[in-house]
Amino acid sequence: MRFVFKRSYDDDIRLFKHRPQMFWYLALLVLVVALPWLLDDFFLGEATNVLIWAIAGMGLMVLTGHTGQVSLGHAAFMALGCYSNVILLQNGVPFIIAFPLAGLITGVVGVIVALPVLRLHGIYLAIATLAISVLSEDIIVIAAPWTGGVSGLSAPAFDIFGVSINRYGTPDLFYFLTLGVTLVVLGAYRNLMRAPLGRAFVAIRDSEISAQAMGVNITKTKAISFGISCAIVGMAGSLLGLFAGAFNHETFNIVLSIQLFLMIVIGGLGSIHGAFFGALIIGFLPQVIAMTRDGLSNIFSLGSVTIPGIESGVFAVILICFVLFEPLGVYGRWVKIRTYFELFPFYRKGMFKRQKSFLKTERMK
C-alpha cells in the first residue's frame, strides 16, 4: 500500500501523483518511441492504426466520457477533418498548416452543429447524432466536385519542412507524426481536465441543474466540449485518410460512428485511459481473430474458412460482456486489479459496488 503525503496544493495539480507513476509512464513513452526499431513495417502500421483510433477515442471521450453527451455520429466529423485536410493539401497548403486548420474547421463546424443538437438529451441526442452520421455520407456524395463523390479522393504526398512523409515509403516517420499528434492531444486533454473547464464538463455530466446553479453556462460549455471533441476527431480523421491512402463516403459510414462509440465504452467511459484501451482492442482484434482462426483450422484441418463480418460479431459479444459484467470497461477492471494488489490482502469484494437506482420516467402521462 502506498500513502502519498501532500505538501502543497501543487501536489494535486501536477500531472503525476507520485514518482513511481511518473517512472512507469516515462518507461511507456520510451517504449512507444522505440517501436519503429522493434517492429516490422506491418506491425508498425498496426501500431499507427491503434494510435489513430486512440486520438479519435480521446476526441469522443471528451464529449461522451467527460461531458456525458452521447454521440453516435462522430464519423461525420472524422470525414470533415479528413476531406478538409486533403483538399487543403491538394490546393498547395503545406501540411503543417493544413492539418491544424482541418482540425480547427471541424471544431468550428462542431460548435455550429452542437448549438441546436445539444439541447436534446440522452436518447434523443443519440438518435440526432446518428442522423448526422447518415446525412454526412449522403452529403459527401452530393458534394462530388470537392469530395470526388462515390469514387472518393486519394491522399496526396506531403512533407513537413521538406521531409517527405509517406505511409508506405516511410512508415516510421508516419508513426512518429501520429505519435506526436497523440501526445499533443493527450497533453491538452490532461490540462483541460485539471482546469475549470474540465470540471465544468464533469459537472454537466453528473448534474446539469447543479452545474447551472454553480454558474456553469450549460449551452456554451456543451458547445465548447462538442467543438473540442470534433476538432480532435477531425485530426484523427485527417490521419486516417492519409493512412488509408484513398477514401470515399463509405470510409466514414455509420458503422464507424457506432464502432468509435462502442470502443470507448469497452475501454472505459470517463477516463482517458479508456480511449487507449479501447483503441488497442479495436486495433488488434482482427489480428487476434485471424490468428485464432488459422490456429483452429490447423488443428482441425479445416482449410482456410472465412466468416464475413466476424470481427464486428466478436467485438459486439465482447462489448455485451463488458456492459453486463464490467460497465466501467477495461480501465475499470484494471483499476480493480491494481487496487487488489496495492491493498493486498485487504481488498474487499464490494469496494467498487455500483449503486442501483430505480429509474423514474421523465415522461408524464
Place this chain on the structure above:
Amino acid sequence: MDIMQLVVSGLANGCVYGLIALGFVLIYKATEAVNFAQGDFMMLGAFITIWLVNAEYMGLNFWVAVPIAIVMMGIFGYLLDVLVVRRLFGQPQIAVVILTIAIGFVLRFAVGAIWTHEPQLLETPFAGGIANVGGIVLGYEEIAVIIVTLLLTGFLFLFFRRAKLGKAMQAASQNQLAAYYVGIPVKRIQSLVWALGGAVAAVAGILFASKGAIDPSTGLLGIKAFAAAVIGGFGSLPGALIGGLIIGMVEPFAAYALPAGYSQIAPYAIMLLVLIFRPAGLFAQMQNKKV
C-alpha cells in the same frame, strides 16, 4: 395515376417503417429502454420465416410457418430480456442502448453466417397477385402490408388502453418502484413487453420480405424507423405508425421531385428538424426534470 402509384408504394413502405417504430415505442413505453436492435429483430424475423417457408430450406406451408415465426420471435424477445437485458435493471438508459446496439451487430453477423449475406425473398402465396382498384394497380403484397399494419396497430392501441396487462405495462414504465409496491410483477411484465416487441418485429419482417428481398444489413433500416418514432413523438403507438407513413410517403416523392442523391437525405433531414424544433414530436409527452 403516377402519383397514386407513388402514394400506395409509399404507404406500404411506410407501414413497415411504422411497424418497426411500433416495436421501439412499445418497448420504450413499457420499459424505458430504447431497443436499437429493433430493425435487426425485424431482419431476424424475416429470415426465420424465409427459412421455414422457402422451398430451398424447410418448405413449410406459409400459413403454418407465419405463426411459428411470430411465436419464435416472441420467445426470442422474452429470453433476450430474461437472460441479458434484465441484468441492466436500474442501470442508466444508455447502458441498454449500448447493449442493444451490440445485440444488433451480433444478430447481423449470426444471420449472415447462417443464411449468407445474399438478398433473399420470402415466397408467399399472394406473390405477384394484382388487384385493380379504380384504375390503380395494387400488388397483393402491398394491400396485405397495409391491412395487417392497421389491424396490428389497432390491436396494440386497444391492448394498452383496455387490457389489464396493458395497463400494468404502462404503470410499470412510469414508476418501477411504485408499480412494484402495488403488486405489479415489474420484471415479468418487462419480459412480456420484449416478447411483444419481438413478435411485432416478426410481423414487420414478414411483410418486408414478402415485398422485396432482404439481407442481413437490412436491419440498419431501423434508423429510418427511428425517424418514424421521433416524428410520432417517441411514446405514442398511433404516432409511430403515422411517423412511419410520413417517412414512407416522403421517400418516393423526394425521389420523384429531387435530383438523385438528395432524396435519401429527406427522411433524416425531417427527423433532425423534428428533433430540433419539436423534440416531443406530434404527441408531446416530455416534462422537464423537477428540482
Place this chain on the structure above:
Amino acid sequence: MSLLTLENVTLRFGGLVAVNNVSFHVGEGEVFALVGPNGAGKSTIFNLISRFYTPAKGDILFNGETILNKRPDQVPSLGIARTFQNIELFEQSTVLQNLLVGRQRHAKNGLLSQLIFSPSVRDEERRHRAVVEEVIDFLELQAYRDKYIAGLPYGVRKVVELARALATEPKVLLLDEPASGLSVEETQDMIFWIEDIKKQMGITVLMVEHDMNLVSAVSDRVLALADGKELAIGTPSEVQSHPDVIKAYLGGTGGAKE
C-alpha cells in the same frame, strides 16, 4: 437594508397557483426562514430566485436591481448560491472537485490557456484551492477531501452541498431544507454553522426548513406560507403562535404535493 426582495410574485403550473402574490424582503446579514406545509410553494420560491422558473407576475430584486433578465447560470455571479432539497452533487467526483466547481464563477482564464495550462491558470488554481481549503476547514470536511461522493453517507453529503455553495463566496445563501434527514447531532452542528455563516462570514441566509427547532434557533424572521400564499411574517415565536399558521398545520389545508 434590503438585499433580496420579492414583489408580488405569482407563478402558476397549469391550473395550480404554486406561488400566489408573495412579497417579502431579506435584509443584509439576516437569517430568514420560509416555513409551511408541503406544497406551500417554498422550494418553488427558491427555484424562482435561482431563475429555474420565471414568475408570471411580479419582480425579484437583488441589491435593488431586477434579476429576471438573468439566466440560471448567471445567478451565482450575482452572489447568490444555493443547496438542493434532494442533494444534487456531482456523484462521480471527489469532495474537493465538487467544491472546486463552486469556484466556477471566479474562473477567468480562456480556453487556450487552459489547454496549455499556462502559469496564470496554475496561479488561479492555487487561489481557488486556498478558498476551498478554508471552507473545508470551516465545515470540518478534511477527512473526506479526496473521497468520492458516491460513497459518502447522507449527512456528509448534506454538508458537502453547503460547502460547495460557500465555495462560491456568496452574499446570499439559499438553503433548501438543510436539516432534513440529519440526526440530532448533525442538526446541532448545522445550527452552529448557520450562526457562524451569519456572524463570522456576514452572509445573508434564506432557508426553507421544517425543523422548527432549527428555525427558532437561528432565524431572525420567519415567513409562513400555505398553498402559495403568505400566512404570517415575524419572529419565530410570533409566527408559531399565529392562529392562521396553527390552522394551516393542524387544519389540513395542505394543497397538492410539492
